[in-house]
Amino acid sequence: MELIITIHPDADANHIRGQLQDMGLWIQNFESGSAGHAFLSHAHSSQANIEAVRTIDGVVDVLCPSSTVPLMESMQGAPCTVNELSIGPGQGPVLMAGPCTVESEGLVDEIASIVASSGGRVLRGGAFKPRTSPYSFAGHGEQALTWLRTAADRYGLKVVTEVMSEQVVDRVCAIADLVQIGSRNMQNYALLRAVGARNATVLLKRGRAGTIHEWLSSAEHLLNAGAAGVVLCERGIQSADPNTRNLLDLGAVALLSHVHQTPVIVDPSHALGRRDLIVPLSRAALAAGAHGLLLEVHPNPQQALSDGAQALDMDTFQKLARELFVQPESTND
Numbered sequence: 431m432e433l434i435i436t437i438h439p440d441a442d443a444n445h446i447r448g449q450l451q452d453m454g455l456w457i458q459n460f461e462s463g464s465a466g467h468a469f470l471s472h473a474h475s476s477q478a479n480i481e482a483v484r485t486i487d488g489v490v491d492v493l494c495p496s497s498t499v500p501l502m503e504s505m506q507g508a509p510c511t512v513n514e515l516s517i518g519p520g521q522g523p524v525l526m527a528g529p530c531t532v533e534s535e536g537l538v539d540e541i542a543s544i545v546a547s548s549g550g551r552v553l554r555g556g557a558f559k560p561r562t563s564p565y566s567f568a569g570h571g572e573q574a575l576t577w578l579r580t581a582a583d584r585y586g587l588k589v590v591t592e593v594m595s596e597q598v599v600d601r602v603c604a605i606a607d608l609v610q611i612g613s614r615n616m617q618n619y620a621l622l623r624a625v626g627a628r629n630a631t632v633l634l635k636r637g638r639a640g641t642i643h644e645w646l647s648s649a650e651h652l653l654n655a656g657a658a659g660v661v662l663c664e665r666g667i668q669s670a671d672p673n674t675r676n677l678l679d680l681g682a683v684a685l686l687s688h689v690h691q692t693p694v695i696v697d698p699s700h701a702l703g704r705r706d707l708i709v710p711l712s713r714a715a716l717a718a719g720a721h722g723l724l725l726e727v728h729p730n731p732q733q734a735l736s737d738g739a740q741a742l743d744m745d746t747f748q749k750l751a752r753e754l755f756v757q758p759e760s761t762n763d
């Protein structure tokens with residue numbers, strides 16, 4: 431929360447600054463005008479007691495500018511609930527996994543069985559795929575939605591899948607527990623409004639050049655349109671370095687989790703684009719405060735129809751899930 435604190439022109443600005451700092455506020459000189467001197471306290475200050483600030487000798491006024499994301503702020507500290515599954519502050523981390531693309535009924539069933547037995551709660555898989563090249567495989571569409579839902583139901587999993595266009599919003603919302611807005615569509619406001627209007631619970635991926643403010647504002651668009659809840663997903667932002675597909679911004683994850691206290695998960699698969707780094711970065715994501723992981727897996731990554739280079743094979747996935755998501759049995763009995 432930001433505060434604008436105006437002090438009397440004759441007051442001792444340094445003394446007041448010291449008192450504000452003692453209250454845990456991070457402050458900067460904002461303006462020095464005829465009406466007096468004003469301090470701006472930063473959003474990452476500790477929770478301000480506005481009444482206590484008002485009583486400081488020399489303070490004339492304290493303004494609390496209204497937020498640009500009031501609906502997001504009103505949900506601060508609360509998890510997002512997806513058909514009885516809670517994701518976010520105060521909850522244990524949630525594992526979501528599945529293939530990049532739902533390739534066939536058999537394959538998604540095989541993967542769902544392993545995701546469920548490894549402690550996963552949500553099955554991912556693309557039916558409508560955004561592909562850079564128009565010649566790349568773009569998913570099996572509606573048929574894949576049915577395969578995904580059937581496999582998830584068989585093993586007691588929730589479904590997350592991407593909606594790419596307004597034309598298919600109804601069909602995707604009908605089968606998905608968590609409706610994914612992909613990175614390329616983070617600022618497609620018509621799509622955000624259409625999905626929000628279905629009262630959907632949304633997984634909002636960060637645009638590859640999206641700032642945190644733009645990302646939160648897109649979440650606000652969803653809530654404003656009627657979305658039941660939003661889980662943010664960090665999936666890497668564009669960088670100049672070709673060694674990893676994107677740059678995984680764990681600073682943003684820590685900020686959103688610890689300061690904004692909003693549900694946020696990490697997709698290391700799309701962030702890195704290479705399977706050899708998924709395990710260490712999954713650990714790092716949870717250490718930074720992520721409330722869950724979204725992982726791409728495939729029984730035979732070399733033959734995957736999309737994103738094989740970043741898919742974990744099922745053995746590596748199971749080991750990672752055991753390490754990060756399965757609580758060790760208690761030894762006190």
Ligand code: PEP
Pocket residue numbers: 530556560592611612613614635665697700
């Ligand atoms: C995906 O999760 O299937 C996907 C395409 O991811 P992103 O939108 O982050 O590129």
Ligand code: MN
Pocket residue numbers: 530531700726736737
């Ligand atoms: Mn993918």
